[in-house]
Amino acid sequence: MIANVTWDEESVAERCRAFLAEHDPARMDRLEFLRARFDAGLAWVHFPEGLGGLGAPRELQAVVERELKGTPDNDPGRIGIGLGMAAPTILAFGTEEQKKRFLRPLWTGEEVWCQLFSEPGAGSDLAALATRAVKDGDEWVIDGQKVWTSVAHRARWGILVARTDPNVPKHRGLTYFICDMHAPGVEVRPLRQITGEAEFNEVFLTGVRLPDSLRLGEVGEGWRVAQTTLMNERVAIGGAQSRRSMINVVAATWRSRPELRTHELHQRLLALWVEAEVLRLTGARLREQLAAGQPGPEGSGMKLALARLHQRLTGLEVELLREEGLTYDDWTFRRPDRVDFTGRQAGYRYLRAKGNSIEGGTSEILRNIIAERVLGLPPEPRTDKDVAWKDLPR
Amino acid sequence: MSAPTMSLLYTEVEEELRAAVRDLLTDRSGPAAVLARADTAASGGVPYDSELWTALARDIGAAGLLVPEELGGAGASAREAAVVLEELGRAVAVVPFFSSAVLATSALLACDGPAARDLLGRLASGETTAALAVSLAASPYRPPEPAVELGADGTVLGTVTGVIGAEVADVLLVPVRHAGGRALCAVERTAPGVSITPVTSLDLTRPIATVSFGGAPAEVVAEGDGPVRDALVTGAGLLASEQLGIADWCLTTTVAYVKERKQFARPIGSFQAIKHRLADLWLEVVGARAAARNAAAHLACWGAGSAGSGEVATAVAVAQAHCGTVAVHAAEECIQLHGGIGMTWEHPAHLYLKRAKADEIALGTPGDHRNALAGLADLPGPVS
Numbered sequence: 043m044i045a046n047v048t049w050d051e052e053s054v055a056e057r058c059r060a061f062l063a064e065h066d067p068a069r070m071d072r073l074e075f076l077r078a079r080f081d082a083g084l085a086w087v088h089f090p091e092g093l094g095g096l097g098a099p100r101e102l103q104a105v106v107e108r109e110l111k112g113t114p115d116n117d118p119g120r121i122g123i124g125l126g127m128a129a130p131t132i133l134a135f136g137t138e139e140q141k142k143r144f145l146r147p148l149w150t151g152e153e154v155w156c157q158l159f160s161e162p163g164a165g166s167d168l169a170a171l172a173t174r175a176v177k178d179g180d181e182w183v184i185d186g187q188k189v190w191t192s193v194a195h196r197a198r199w200g201i202l203v204a205r206t207d208p209n210v211p212k213h214r215g216l217t218y219f220i221c222d223m224h225a226p227g228v229e230v231r232p233l234r235q236i237t238g239e240a241e242f243n244e245v246f247l248t249g250v251r252l253p254d255s256l257r258l259g260e261v262g263e264g265w266r267v268a269q270t271t272l273m274n275e276r277v278a279i280g281g282a283q284s285r286r287s288m289i290n291v292v293a294a295t296w297r298s299r300p301e302l303r304t305h306e307l308h309q310r311l312l313a314l315w316v317e318a319e320v321l322r323l324t325g326a327r328l329r330e331q332l333a334a335g336q337p338g339p340e341g342s343g344m345k346l347a348l349a350r351l352h353q354r355l356t357g358l359e360v361e362l363l364r365e366e367g368l369t370y371d372d373w374t375f376r377r378p379d380r381v382d383f384t385g386r387q388a389g390y391r392y393l394r395a396k397g398n399s400i401e402g403g404t405s406e407i408l409r410n411i412i413a414e415r416v417l418g419l420p421p422e423p424r425t426d427k428d429v430a431w432k433d434l435p436r
Numbered sequence: 437m438s439a440p441t442m443s444l445l446y447t448e449v450e451e452e453l454r455a456a457v458r459d460l461l462t463d464r465s466g467p468a469a470v471l472a473r474a475d476t477a478a479s480g481g482v483p484y485d486s487e488l489w490t491a492l493a494r495d496i497g498a499a500g501l502l503v504p505e506e507l508g509g510a511g512a513s514a515r516e517a518a519v520v521l522e523e524l525g526r527a528v529a530v531v532p533f534f535s536s537a538v539l540a541t542s543a544l545l546a547c548d549g550p551a552a553r554d555l556l557g558r559l560a561s562g563e564t565t566a567a568l569a570v571s572l573a574a575s576p577y578r579p580p581e582p583a584v585e586l587g588a589d590g591t592v593l594g595t596v597t598g599v600i601g602a603e604v605a606d607v608l609l610v611p612v613r614h615a616g617g618r619a620l621c622a623v624e625r626t627a628p629g630v631s632i633t634p635v636t637s638l639d640l641t642r643p644i645a646t647v648s649f650g651g652a653p654a655e656v657v658a659e660g661d662g663p664v665r666d667a668l669v670t671g672a673g674l675l676a677s678e679q680l681g682i683a684d685w686c687l688t689t690t691v692a693y694v695k696e697r698k699q700f701a702r703p704i705g706s707f708q709a710i711k712h713r714l715a716d717l718w719l720e721v722v723g724a725r726a727a728a729r730n731a732a733a734h735l736a737c738w739g740a741g742s743a744g745s746g747e748v749a750t751a752v753a754v755a756q757a758h759c760g761t762v763a764v765h766a767a768e769e770c771i772q773l774h775g776g777i778g779m780t781w782e783h784p785a786h787l788y789l790k791r792a793k794a795d796e797i798a799l800g801t802p803g804d805h806r807n808a809l810a811g812l813a814d815l816p817g818p819v820s
Contacts, residue, residue, distance in 0.1 A: 297814065301819070309806070312806040312807070320724075326444060334445060343715075346715075406712070410711060412718055419705040419711050420695065
């Protein structure tokens, strides 16, 4: 171990080159290569030494990605929930044993993670969730139902929030667990959505027994732990979506179909093109602010604006297509690995975009967040804060 | 002077300039002072604040921002002028900065020759103020036919409507037609045959006037209509920053008001119906800032010869299409969310609404700018 090293671009690049000199990806198994990369601290450089990182500034990760370009990667699109949500939460709240056990196979992709937060009765009001966790000796017994769980059918582990004390106000009676998705009593059912496919699942938890060693954070601290996960989720969503892709898709359709154009659609398209360009510039300005070390509140608005733009653009495209807009490419019940906005027809884009204003925080909740945290407006009076969860109307 | 940056942020120098302008306006151009100026305009007088203009133009040096150093200016760029306009928009200040230091100056910067250079030097020092005798409603995409004729005897004849800043200008820059085509002429405002008639205007803080030339002596400063076209493009792009300033004031003022104002025993800003509207408005203003900065940065690089005119035109059209609408929306929300007080003459909100609505029409409507993007962004209209 190298102690008290101050990492910079050159020393990180040097470490990458030394690593590659000893680990030739052409002569190694892909997984062995990824494990070795993790052990060399080149998985996520801002993580501590011994946990896949170097304790280096986050921005130096770009140096690693540049130096290791073309080598086998961990297919981040497939393990996004583990990388974007589970890992930062485990790092912040996990015990040393938990960090050692979970982070390496999470990063290499050997173990896929899913998120067990939303419930049929707890969406925007997540803290009202009803899945119970009851202590039984050294174990917890979990009963409840979760929903909108991506990749649950392929997941080894899930991050789970459950109610351990129904007798205190809702935010205080929650505890955060790592759920063993292979445990008896875990049942995963695909949830078919309006596009015809099933990106998500419902997860039924019936008498699932989890050892206390899978608890993350203290009993009753679940809400605070979950905040870390949720903050990282919005960062992941805001950063993941391409800001120009949808306008480019619709503009390409427009250019290729001159016979379908009308004056009225033209005016709407031009207005949306301006909106897309303004959003692109807003994103560019936001990245400049971040790079200059002056993060602005603009980030809170990006997801809200993108959802609205995507919905209006995709709606316009279907309308433009007239008779073709009456068709749909494929209603086959499938389980896609990822959302493919550009590889399918206009009807799919239109329907899938409807989820943009619901997933990862509804647009209404995001407006509340902007109003209260950015503009400093007072919250709505609350009737649920100081009432025991069991006494809340449901 | 280093090459202008394409950054969408504000440089330290720009922030210093902003602080100086804001201090001055806080001191001399608060809501009560501007309302008094508006009263003057409403009763047929000239509302401009000449002491404020002197302090801004000479002491801070704002008049010469766009003028090169060798002509006595600051040799700054559109970026700095944009920051001044943001602050003037926030205060709806009654000074001829936009008409003289932006529109007239941009036209002269596109002229060659000693007459234009001499005039630029006088404008830069702030001693002299000029106005471009073109309607504020002119579109940069279809500049109007010159309404004034330059005779063989060197005098001009004709009338231009919708002109801003003429009543306080020392020099009028007039697009003219003559036997050889088109030209830009300079006419002293006090020359015989020049008459300026104020028009009862929607915007009390930047009224329009009708300018008539009845055989006034004129000097040709440039042949062709290039200078007017350049001035309209630069003016449109920089007007977006004024619109940003207007929108920013309206949002900030409204947010402060809904935190204070109580109905149904709680601040009205705690109702989601109001919070969500303000969150949406905030998002529009955030976008306006990015778009206005982008236009200013492109204009600055265009001036320095490092940006193509297609890119500049796109940046200007996007900024105008967005910011023009946002400023009006912000002013309308400001009135609505202030309730009854927002409808009174006493509260300054109406001054912002009037400026925002006039600015929406100025130098191309949002629709004109969107239509220009059909060509610029390769989104052609219907075939027939």
